């Protein structure tokens with residue numbers, strides 16, 4: 621049985637190991653940058669675990685729309701709350717295809733809806749744009765280049781409410 625819960629201090633070694641395993645087209649973010657997100661937005665950074673083992677994580681925080689944050693730089697403050705930003709979703713290789721990514725995303729979307737956000741944003745990297753399209757996200761314009769996110773990175777958004 622897979623359980624989703626907010627991150628605890630003891631989860632970071634497992635989270636960092638999954639990050640190192642998952643990203644090959646961009647530099648992994650250091651621990652202080654990863655944990656900075658959970659310090660600023662502790663209610664919306666989650667892990668998926670099974671029998672005490674962390675299988676995946678999703679780090680989110682409020683952010684300004686159409687301007688994704690720089691990578692590998694700790695945030696001093698949250699730059700706006702125009703959208704609910706999914707900073708990093710990763711699932712360990714051994715747990716792929718079990719619905720862990722979808723379960724983490726469902727938790728985030730429910731949280732964002734309850735908090736009154738109208739949009740969710742993210743930068744899809746590596747081969748993940750197809751995953752996000754499947755979840756309803758569509759490419760959207762950005763006001764800054766996404767070079768540091770690697771080749772083929774795409775800023776994508778999902779509306780949470782129907783337009784009036």
Ligand SMILES: CC(C)(COP(=O)(O)OP(=O)(O)OC[C@H]1O[C@@H](n2cnc3c(N)ncnc32)[C@H](O)[C@@H]1OP(=O)(O)O)[C@@H](O)C(=O)NCCC(=O)NCCS
Nearest residue numbers: 642709710711716717718719720721722744745748750751
């Ligand atoms: C992308 C990722 C998070 C998906 O996690 P996962 O737990 O394997 O995904 P799920 O099992 O919840 O899959 C949900 C659906 O998406 C599909 N899917 C999963 N990865 C996909 C991909 N890369 N491209 C297209 N579809 C994908 C699954 O087949 C499944 O489809 P179904 O509902 O029709 O059965 C995982 O592959 C990963 O960690 N990748 C490396 C890190 C990464 O790129 N993260 C995204 C950063 S933007």
